[in-house]
Amino acid sequence: MGEPLNVGIIGCGAIVAQYLKTLPSLPSVNLRAVADLDFSRAEAVAASQDGVRALTVDELLADPEIDTVLNLTIPAAHADVATRAIAAGKHVYGEKPLAANTSQARKVLALADEAGVRVGCAPDTVLGTGIQTARHAIDSGMIGRPISATATMVTPGHERWHPNPDFYYVPGGGPLLDMGPYYVTALVTLLGPVTSVIGAASHTRKERTIGGGPRAGETIPVSIDTHVTGVLVHESGALSTLVMSFDAVQTRSSNIEIHGEQASLTVPDPNYFDGEVSICTLANREIGWDSIPTSAGYIGAGRGYGLADMALTPAGEQHRASGQLAYHVLDVMESLLRSAVDGSSVPVLSTAERPAAVALTSLSEPVSSLAT
Incomplete structure (x- = not known):
């Protein structure tokens, strides 16, 4: 190279x-x-x-x-x-x-x-200024010891815009394997590798209707769960709560929030390379949130x-x-889906x-x- x-x-x-x-x-x-x-x-x-x-x-x-x-x-x-x-x-x-x-x-x-x-x-996307500025804040001690995180992605389904959405609703698809890589990769980048997971999953419909394109109005079968939630236990001890859904309409919460002993961070959407990072410190809790100047990452990536x-x-x-990072992320997601079936905590064997x-x-x- x-x-x-x-x-x-x-x-x-x-x-x-x-x-x-x-x-x-x-x-x-x-x-x-x-x-x-x-x-x-x-x-x-x-x-x-x-x-x-x-x-x-x-x-x-x-x-x-x-x-x-x-x-x-x-x-x-x-x-x-x-x-x-x-x-x-x-x-x-x-x-x-x-x-x-x-x-x-x-x-x-x-x-x-x-x-x-x-x-x-x-x-x-985790190499852009959004996630990297949040990482810089964590690594420089601005939030103290990280304790937990939340990561949320909800949408009513890709069939509303994708002309050929079939692969989203068969094994290998679904909200976790489709959108989860952005969020889990961001969480590993911010908080480190995951050692175990526990999850649950559901689905609301057995078929979906394509919303546009030459196949508009055609129904396709759904053979996987379309709402997945779980807790990721990081090697550091931090706990991340993950919600990935093709069933919900919208959320008003930040896509990712990181909570530490001294402050909380809002982290921009990991589907994009940039975005605002905000902090609320324990000392200034009554005042509210302040934006953190862009301090790391590839500008305009x-x-x-x-x-x-x-x-x-x-x-x-x-x-x-x-590939090693991508494998770990896939292992975390696969383990989470297995936990959702088994109903018990599942160790993540990779790192x-x-x-x-x-x-x-x-x-x-x-x-x-x-x-x-």
Whole structure:
């Protein structure tokens, strides 16, 4: 690593547009080719990017120019595409989750270790100024010893806006595996790894109705729980309460709150890279909340910064949006779902170090500074 990566994207669905906004600004990443099972989608993306070729998936994996695959396929295909890319000797950076389950994810990481290639995984939103400013406040002692956190994501369901929402309502989908990676990754970044969980889950409907697009009005079956709640016990002793729902309408609470002995923090939505961090201290409790100036993270960051960080992190050092972190997050979520079935506390057998903090960095600065 340490040199620009020649990247090929596999999967040209809705999420690719967000990456295409960022990748051209990252000198450590050179987008060379795109592929999709629907070749016309790959052609459309390639036509919008100078010097980018549209290939079949097999052609992209065999292309010697491509050293890294950006895996933007649906969750059920993440492990298969990653495994094939690793077998072709390529690094892999994928959308979340790392795989549909921890069994598949372990195989991906083991094969990558054997092949001597790196695995990275979204979300990299935790590298932005929002989560990183909150982390800086915690690490600098502004809230005292962390005690607890709450993380809440509620929505009435993705079928209201997504034209093909089927995969959200089958095993491997659901609110926890879909949206949970943002929140659990943020909690691990802020409070450290999780050692055990206890959870409960439910669902309110056996089918959903697609709200727009060519399939509007079509009903799809629901075969998983669509409301999941639980408690995460962090290695530090802090307790996080998590609520992930495709059944509720809206919430007025902060997406994430962190509570310490001396102060509480409101943390911005981890689906985004920035946002306001506020603090209420014990000494000024009657006065209320104050905003904390932006003090850490990548200013103006977007999707793909985790990939750039992977490119720039020297050999022997762990890049921030790593496969190991993504595996731990997946393990936490899978354990929580198992607890919801068993009705008892479940130990989380994996662990992961908190990624290195990100100093306040402007997009106008050399991207190489992001790995320092």
